[in-house]
Amino acid sequence: MTIKAMTIAGSDSGGGAGIQADLKTFQELGVFGTSVITAITAQNTLGVTDVHPIPVLTIEEQFKAVITDIGADAVKTGMLYDKERIEAIADLVSRHQVTNLIVDPVMVTTTGSPLLKEDAQDTLIKKLFPLAILVTPNIPEAEAILSKKREDFDKLEDMAKALYHACGGVPVLLKGGHEARAEFMTDVLFTGQTSVLYTSPRIDTTHTHGTGCTYAAAITAFIAQGVKLESAIFKAKEFLHVAIEQAKPVGEGAGPVHHSAHRESSISDVNMEVLT
Ligand SMILES: Nc1ncnc2c1ncn2[C@@H]1O[C@H](COP(=O)(O)OP(=O)(O)O)[C@@H](O)[C@H]1O
Numbered sequence: 001m002t003i004k005a006m007t008i009a010g011s012d013s014g015g016g017a018g019i020q021a022d023l024k025t026f027q028e029l030g031v032f033g034t035s036v037i038t039a040i041t042a043q044n045t046l047g048v049t050d051v052h053p054i055p056v057l058t059i060e061e062q063f064k065a066v067i068t069d070i071g072a073d074a075v076k077t078g079m080l081y082d083k084e085r086i087e088a089i090a091d092l093v094s095r096h097q098v099t100n101l102i103v104d105p106v107m108v109t110t111t112g113s114p115l116l117k118e119d120a121q122d123t124l125i126k127k128l129f130p131l132a133i134l135v136t137p138n139i140p141e142a143e144a145i146l147s148k149k150r151e152d153f154d155k156l157e158d159m160a161k162a163l164y165h166a167c168g169g170v171p172v173l174l175k176g177g178h179e180a181r182a183e184f185m186t187d188v189l190f191t192g193q194t195s196v197l198y199t200s201p202r203i204d205t206t207h208t209h210g211t212g213c214t215y216a217a218a219i220t221a222f223i224a225q226g227v228k229l230e231s232a233i234f235k236a237k238e239f240l241h242v243a244i245e246q247a248k249p250v251g252e253g254a255g256p257v258h259h260s261a262h263r264e265s266s267i268s269d270v271n272m273e274v275l276t
């Protein structure tokens with residue numbers, strides 16, 4: 001049986017993030033990847049120079065074409081651009097009973113370009129989050145969702161718990177890649193019952209373009225294969241860690257992670273700790 005995963009996201013012409021990162025990740029992890037493109041960005045390792053949103057009707061037709069013929073064992077969302085597109089996608093996902101939805105609430109690129117209109121955040125939280133099995137914000141996205149700062153919380157675990165409630169009681173994976181000066185990078189999963197910490201050593205690099213997309217796509221691929229959420233995140237972080245470690249020089253700015261790095265490297269530096 002062929003396992004299939006779908007990404008609903010924006011295109012990154014530079015090939016490091018968005019649809020391109022998702023499809024590379026699906027392929028690397030042995031899952032057949034399909035895509036619904038929400039917007040086309042003119043982008044490279046230095047930044048975004050143009051964004052062209054795809055008409056809602058074309059988004060709907062892409063989704064229907066895939067789901068009615070090929071199907072999807074899991075679906076992830078990335079850049080959704082605005083309110084209108086989020087509403088259309090939420091409607092499609094619920095009408096077609098997508099059960100394994102992972103939402104990466106992409107708001108701004110690493111280089112600082114906005115990928116989501118400011119007035120769309122509320123729709124994302126109210127309409128799309130409730131349909132997900134996991135939401136994966138980084139710290140700036142978590143701050144925007146909570147209208148609070150990282151400093152308002154003692155521990156990252158406390159911020160993840162607050163996020164769980166702000167996201168309507170959906171499991172959240174709060175990614176700690178933006179923690180200043182940390183020697184180890186910790187992400188926290190809060191499921192409503194348990195907190196799980198995923199820790200890996202910080203790699204000294206600026207080539208982290210596409211980390212969030214690659215991480216969520218890898219989680220989606222493992223979920224599509226039937227791996228449980230806690231382990232899917234662990235395996236995805238292992239995949240991502242070597243991809244960051246072995247990023248190749250591409251472009252003049254923040255280079256992309258190396259999606260096929262796991263083929264040569266099986267060394268795992270990732271640690272998982274379940275808190276009760
Ligand atoms: N320099 C780094 N070294 C090791 N892991 C990193 C590094 N930068 C990011 N990561 C990992 O990449 C993942 C995504 O991180 P983060 O930067 O928080 O999200 P986003 O890519 O969405 O901004 C996290 O698991 C984080 O630990």
Ligand SMILES: Cc1ncc(COP(=O)(O)O)c(N)n1
Nearest residue numbers: 010017018109110209210211
């Ligand atoms: C089309 C698209 N989607 C998502 C991202 C976020 O990726 P990153 O935060 O790694 O720049 C991006 N840069 N472009």
